[in-house]
Amino acid sequence: MSRVRVLVGTKKGAFILTADGKRESWEVSGPFFAGWEIYHMKGSAVNPDRIYASQTSGWFGQIIQRSDDGGKTWTTPGGGVQKSPEGMPMGESNKFVYDTSAESGAPLTTHQWYDGTQHPWEFKRVWHLEPSLTDAEAVYAGVEDAALFQSKDGGHSWQELPGLRGHGTGPQWQPGAGGMCLHTIVLDPKDPERIYIAISAAGAFRTDDGGKTWKPINKGLRSPFIPDQDAEVGHCVHHIAMSPRRPGVLFMQKHWDVMRSDDAGDSWREVSGNLPTDFGFAIDVHAHEPETIYVAPITSDSLHYPMDGKLQVWRSRTGGHEWEAMTDGLPQKDCYVNVLRDAMAVDALDDCGVYFGTTGGQVYVSPDGGDHWKPIVRDLPAVLSVEVQTIS
Amino acid sequence: MILVELPHHLRTLAQVGGAVTLEVDEPVTLRRVLDALETQYPVLRGTIRDHGTQQRRAFLRFFACEQDWSHEPVDAPLPEAVATGKEPLLVIGAIAGGS
Numbered sequence: 001m002s003r004v005r006v007l008v009g010t011k012k013g014a015f016i017l018t019a020d021g022k023r024e025s026w027e028v029s030g031p032f033f034a035g036w037e038i039y040h041m042k043g044s045a046v047n048p049d050r051i052y053a054s055q056t057s058g059w060f061g062q063i064i065q066r067s068d069d070g071g072k073t074w075t076t077p078g079g080g081v082q083k084s085p086e087g088m089p090m091g092e093s094n095k096f097v098y099d100t101s102a103e104s105g106a107p108l109t110t111h112q113w114y115d116g117t118q119h120p121w122e123f124k125r126v127w128h129l130e131p132s133l134t135d136a137e138a139v140y141a142g143v144e145d146a147a148l149f150q151s152k153d154g155g156h157s158w159q160e161l162p163g164l165r166g167h168g169t170g171p172q173w174q175p176g177a178g179g180m181c182l183h184t185i186v187l188d189p190k191d192p193e194r195i196y197i198a199i200s201a202a203g204a205f206r207t208d209d210g211g212k213t214w215k216p217i218n219k220g221l222r223s224p225f226i227p228d229q230d231a232e233v234g235h236c237v238h239h240i241a242m243s244p245r246r247p248g249v250l251f252m253q254k255h256w257d258v259m260r261s262d263d264a265g266d267s268w269r270e271v272s273g274n275l276p277t278d279f280g281f282a283i284d285v286h287a288h289e290p291e292t293i294y295v296a297p298i299t300s301d302s303l304h305y306p307m308d309g310k311l312q313v314w315r316s317r318t319g320g321h322e323w324e325a326m327t328d329g330l331p332q333k334d335c336y337v338n339v340l341r342d343a344m345a346v347d348a349l350d351d352c353g354v355y356f357g358t359t360g361g362q363v364y365v366s367p368d369g370g371d372h373w374k375p376i377v378r379d380l381p382a383v384l385s386v387e388v389q390t391i392s
Numbered sequence: 393m394i395l396v397e398l399p400h401h402l403r404t405l406a407q408v409g410g411a412v413t414l415e416v417d418e419p420v421t422l423r424r425v426l427d428a429l430e431t432q433y434p435v436l437r438g439t440i441r442d443h444g445t446q447q448r449r450a451f452l453r454f455f456a457c458e459q460d461w462s463h464e465p466v467d468a469p470l471p472e473a474v475a476t477g478k479e480p481l482l483v484i485g486a487i488a489g490g491s
Contacts, residue, residue: 035401059451059485060401060439076405076435094438123444 004347005070005389006355007051008363009038012381014053016071019376021349023367026376032074033065040128040342040385047136048389052155054126054141062125064093064141064155077155092157096123096141096149099160106166111145112174121145121165128342130185134192142182146173146199148211161211164197169216169233176200176236176255183341184240188247196250196265201225201236204252206265217265221254238281239341243290251293251320253283253341258295260320271320276307282344286369287352291319294326294346294354294370296339305336313356315370329373330364337362342385349390357383394425395480402440402483406433411480420475422454423466440483455482 006017013031032038036055044050049070055063065074077093098121099105110118124144132138141149141158147165149158173180184198193210196217203218216233226234236255243249252259252268256279259268272278277297286292293316299307306312311330314323337360347353354366361380366373394414398406406412414428430437437443440452448454454461457471457479473479 034404057401059399059449060405061442061449062438063405063435078434092437094435095443097444 002349002390002392004349004353005043005048005391006345006363006365006376007041007043007053007071007385007387007389008357008380008383009041009053009342009385010357010361010381010383011037014038014041014055015377015380017363017376023347023349023353023365028377029071032071033063036063037125038384039125040387042129042131042387043389044131044136044139045133046131048391050131050136050154052129052131052139054129056125062094062096062123064126064129064158066155077153078157093155096126096143096158097160098123098147098165099162104162105160106162109166109170111170111180112172114175116174118171121147121170123147124179127181127183128185130187133187133189140185140187140195142185142197144179144181145175146180146182146202148182148185148195148197150211163207163212164205164214167205167214169202172231172233173199173202174234184237186240186242186250188242189244190247194247194264196240196242198237198240198252200238201234201255203233203235204237204240204265217261218268219266220261220268220270221259222257223255225255239283241284241293243285243287245288246290249290249319251283251285253280253295255279255301258283258320271316273316273321273323275314275323276325280339281341282339282356284344284346284354286354287346287348288350289317289352292317292369293320294344295323296344296356298338304338309334309336311335311337311358313354313366313370313373326366326370326373328371329366335360340384342387343383345386345388347388347390353388355386355388357386359383393477394420394428394474395477396425396429397480397482399483399485401485402436405435405439408433413477416475418475419469421467421469422461422464422481425470425481426466451486451488453484453486455484456480 002021008015013034015030039054041053051067053065113119128142130140137154148161186196188194221235222229223235238253248264250261258272260271280298310332313326337358343357357363359382363376396412
């Protein structure tokens with residue numbers, strides 16, 4: 001029987017929640033990396049026991065952790081206790097340095113600061129880790145200040161793909177409330193050269209040559225917080241989701257507005273429809289129904305909690321426009337948590353499970369595609385990210 | 393033999409229980425102590441000094457012999473008591489740091 005492994009990153013450590021395919025009885029392990037912020041964990045599709053984790057701290061910076069046994073034990077690739085200075089490169093797994101070399105890099109320009117002035121690029125943390133779909137040793141990292149890095153050696157060392165940061169629009173990028181972060185990486189399962197990424201607040205970008213060159217894909221987005229509302233870049237894209245069954249059809253939760261693209265991001269149209277508010281962070285697509293999508297509406301950019309204290313997931317079975325509230329099992333009064341951008345996921349079981357975590361420390365599961373919900377855990381630290389592995 | 397006391401999270405990361413002992417050539421300076429620390433515990437690279445700039449991370453402080461060494465030149469000799477292992481070099485997380 002298949003089972004699921006839910007990888008939960010929180011403000012104070014990582015947790016792993018496991019259950020069989022019924023998803024009724026859960027085991028909770030953790031905290032791993034107690035006391036550290038775990039921005040994201042994700043397992044390899046090639047080797048599900050290979051899990052990468054981003055461990056970060058305001059004091060100590062960035063650490064990359066890796067497990068090769070499904071999360072039971074963890075190592076810092078290349079960074080373990082080593083008594084001798086000889087041998088393999090040491091401590092490189094924590095090293096994220098922008099590529100400014102004349103041979104392969106891009107000049108480290110400035111980006112726009114909160115007040116519209118220019119500000120130097122500074123590495124702060126890894127927001128998102130996206131393992132390759134074909135190689136367990138390869139993994140991408142989206143970082144703050146926004147850039148895309150790649151490791152081809154299981155996280156031992158990292159190299160920037162400088163074509164993104166250096167393609168020309170960087171000086172127009174600006175930080176969102178969470179910083180100027182590259183938070184979304186979507187890999188095309190049919191075209192290994194095609195990658196989508198999103199940055200707050202710059203927008204969405206696509207490469208069709210494995211990361212060498214990039215172009216903004218923001219046509220159709222409108223954002224009132226930038227002088228030119230239809231600008232090529234500057235949009236605060238919160239998250240992008242794509243069904244692996246239908247690459248090229250993208251769904252986006254923008255700062256405000258839920259958007260859809262049917263042409264790999266070349267153009268977008270709004271599908272917010274009857275949502276009570278189209279502000280939010282998380283969005284995902286049903287594992288088997290490419291037109292079924294989920295969002296967690298949040299009141300507004302000023303009020304980062306559900307409307308009227310009622311925690312709701314909204315589902316559209318028509319690819320947008322027409323939405324229905326999924327509330328059974330979710331608190332419908334006095335609930336003032338947030339659902340962050342990487343904190344929603346789906347499993348791949350026949351009856352698709354939907355999961356999300358909250359800043360109040362709850363992780364909810366719906367084993368029936370959103371109809372009914374129940375908490376797996378209620379009292380974790382604030383949840384930053386949720387990913388699900390479906391294991392045969 | 394130099395003694396270095398690390399904050400909780402760095403001890404956990406380096407898998408050490410108490411103070412770290414290091415062999416450091418004279419003159420014993422902050423740069424040499426940190427170089428030796430990072431050589432012996434590679435996982436600490438980037439956690440005390442920025443990988444790119446080698447500057448002290450903003451929310452860390454260095455104390456020795458009841459003095460704040462955070463803003464002293466990294467090539468200045470540390471106090472004799474630290475150089476001889478009688479007193480530890482303290483790496484401290486600023487009370488304002490983290491989240």
